[in-house]
Amino acid sequence: xxxxxxxxxxxxxxxxxxxxxxxxxxxxxxxxxxxxxxxxxxxxxxxxxxxxxxxxxxxxxxxxxxxxxxxxxxxxxxxxxxxxxxxxxxxxxxxxxxxxxxxxxxxxxxxxxxxxxxxxxxxxxxxxxxxxxxxxxxxxxxxxxxxxxxxxxxxxxxxxxxxxxxxxxxxxxxxxxxxxxxxxxxxxxxx
Amino acid sequence: xxxxxxxxxxxxxxxxxxxxxxxxxxxxxxxxxxxxxxxxxxxxxxxxxxxxxxxxxxxxxxxxxxxxxxxxxxxxxxxxxxxxxxxxxxxxxxxxxxxxxxxxxxxxxxxxxxxxxxxxxxxxxxxxxxxxxxxxxxxxxxxxxxxxxxxxxxxxxxxxxxxxxxxxxxxxxxxxxxxxxxxxxxxxxxxxxxxxxxxxxxxxxxxxxxx
Numbered sequence: 001x002x003x004x005x006x007x008x009x010x011x012x013x014x015x016x017x018x019x020x021x022x023x024x025x026x027x028x029x030x031x032x033x034x035x036x037x038x039x040x041x042x043x044x045x046x047x048x049x050x051x052x053x054x055x056x057x058x059x060x061x062x063x064x065x066x067x068x069x070x071x072x073x074x075x076x077x078x079x080x081x082x083x084x085x086x087x088x089x090x091x092x093x094x095x096x097x098x099x100x101x102x103x104x105x106x107x108x109x110x111x112x113x114x115x116x117x118x119x120x121x122x123x124x125x126x127x128x129x130x131x132x133x134x135x136x137x138x139x140x141x142x143x144x145x146x147x148x149x150x151x152x153x154x155x156x157x158x159x160x161x162x163x164x165x166x167x168x169x170x171x172x173x174x175x176x177x178x179x180x181x182x183x184x185x186x187x188x189x190x191x
Numbered sequence: 192x193x194x195x196x197x198x199x200x201x202x203x204x205x206x207x208x209x210x211x212x213x214x215x216x217x218x219x220x221x222x223x224x225x226x227x228x229x230x231x232x233x234x235x236x237x238x239x240x241x242x243x244x245x246x247x248x249x250x251x252x253x254x255x256x257x258x259x260x261x262x263x264x265x266x267x268x269x270x271x272x273x274x275x276x277x278x279x280x281x282x283x284x285x286x287x288x289x290x291x292x293x294x295x296x297x298x299x300x301x302x303x304x305x306x307x308x309x310x311x312x313x314x315x316x317x318x319x320x321x322x323x324x325x326x327x328x329x330x331x332x333x334x335x336x337x338x339x340x341x342x343x344x345x346x347x348x349x350x351x352x353x354x355x356x357x358x359x360x361x362x363x364x365x366x367x368x369x370x371x372x373x374x375x376x377x378x379x380x381x382x383x384x385x386x387x388x389x390x391x392x393x394x395x396x397x398x399x400x401x402x
Binding site for chain 2: 055056057058061062109112113114115116118125127133134135136137138139141142143144145147148149151152156
């Protein structure tokens, strides 16, 4: 490691040492305290998400009050609600447009696994499209459940590695492989 | 001066105190409190035991059959006659609930003939992967004292395990017409027997009604 690495690869060329470790902690600390969510309310879970942002639970306590309409300014995507097959490419596009580092909370059972809508119209788990970091159960999850999920995510961010892309770690999410009808096998993490 | 009329409301709000609850999932210290839960909130399930420690579940799979989200998986097995797990012939050998499918509708609680499965008031939990969202019998079953297990990724608070037993006993007569409007509470480890009590209707007929 050296100046040349940093010049060629940016900050990602930095190795771990006694100087960068506190820096890493500091950056993770600040990231966990200002992770702005992208507005991605899809169904009734969005109502609870709004309630979490409201005065009784107040996401501003966690530095998350700014729901960004533009994915380029958002850090966390809270997928709130069932994802239909038609919505799936849109969701993936918004995820792709978000800047690294980015995280995904799958809020509610419909986003997490399709819930009670086990049919042709609903994606059976949003982790088939995007890598999910935290799942919040419930139908819908109450504001406190969502806050629990957010706190779990913050712990993950604080303990996570700086500047390591998800693909380098084999991808997050369920690590599922879907057998395609034409015989191809797609890895979700590598997609 | 009419435009000043709105300002007293703003001023009044300054002195009304803070409505925000500082809930931080157990990481916020003393001020970290939960809002009081409604009596009929449906939270995480528990599998109950009788007062002698035997399990209530008989492996009949009615809960799995009635579940609209198909999140319960049950397999029954025959009891060992010398060392039974539950009274009767069969017991729940495998019992799994997938909390990424469960919609907490409590139909399983209403369907259960032995009051084996009830819901607690615990609703603060989240998972980092799909596998840990599937609760097995080891996690759902109450402990030796009849209290629900407090798993490390759940946010239990003091006194919350007292509200574990089902609300449905107040409303569902389990098909018996003698128990319409009454609570029938069979013996349960940790909570004992509760006397039948009449239930007051919250919506009373108006005085002007002819009925």
